[in-house]
Amino acid sequence: AIFSIGAGVDALLNDPKLPAGVPICRMVDNSLTQGMVEYAVLHVLRHHRSQPLLEINQRKAKWSPFLSPLASERRVGIMGLGAIGGPTAEAVSNLGFKTQGWSRNVKEIAGVECFHGQIGMQKFLKDTEILVCLLPLTAETKDILNMDLFMQLPTGSSLINAGRGGQQVEEDILIALESGQLSHATLDVFKDEPLPPNHPFWDHPKVTVTPHNAAITQPKTAAKLLAENIRRLNASEPMLNLVDCSVGY
Numbered sequence: 001a002i003f004s005i006g007a008g009v010d011a012l013l014n015d016p017k018l019p020a021g022v023p024i025c026r027m028v029d030n031s032l033t034q035g036m037v038e039y040a041v042l043h044v045l046r047h048h049r050s051q052p053l054l055e056i057n058q059r060k061a062k063w064s065p066f067l068s069p070l071a072s073e074r075r076v077g078i079m080g081l082g083a084i085g086g087p088t089a090e091a092v093s094n095l096g097f098k099t100q101g102w103s104r105n106v107k108e109i110a111g112v113e114c115f116h117g118q119i120g121m122q123k124f125l126k127d128t129e130i131l132v133c134l135l136p137l138t139a140e141t142k143d144i145l146n147m148d149l150f151m152q153l154p155t156g157s158s159l160i161n162a163g164r165g166g167q168q169v170e171e172d173i174l175i176a177l178e179s180g181q182l183s184h185a186t187l188d189v190f191k192d193e194p195l196p197p198n199h200p201f202w203d204h205p206k207v208t209v210t211p212h213n214a215a216i217t218q219p220k221t222a223a224k225l226l227a228e229n230i231r232r233l234n235a236s237e238p239m240l241n242l243v244d245c246s247v248g249y
Helices: 030-048 051-059 085-094 117-125 170-179 219-234
Strands: 075-079 098-103 113-116 130-133 157-161 182-187 207-209
Parallel strands (some): 098 113
């Protein structure tokens, strides 16, 4: 068996040396989920309260108060409602935001309006003011964060991507920011990592860059899960969190 120490397995599945027929297990750990929930909540609140603008004003010594909408007046959309996205949507909903989610298949989450499939995507995007991407990287989600998708959002919406860099068309993000279709982008993942020093994201006033640290596997909890799966393998018992290679997660 092969045990991933991360939630995503796209790098494994794309490895030409991956042996055929060997079961793969991904990491589904409460500490990993909690880390992602914290990251998403942190940046949803930053976008909601226009914290990036306040930071710009501070550097200019500019005192410019403004009225922020209530959470109940703001709609947040979570793309991906699995082991990480589901709890994240619940946490955002518990803060009082109008929360909706989109997934490949049908999901039901209390306090979250759920959409699925291509038709559901259009309905999901049209009212989403803060878009959070937590999708796995698959053939279907590659380059999904593109200009066509951004144009379906309300003008001035913001983007948070903590999924995978392969999901975002970085040139389209820059164009959307320049046009005002997106007001801000918080990005934890990139096409090339580490992000090259000369990349325009680094010093863009409407981009927040984090170094792929939204949720990092905690050894003290992950080791227990790995040990349990090894025990199950040796005992010929069903292993936890088996990957369906046909769908990529």
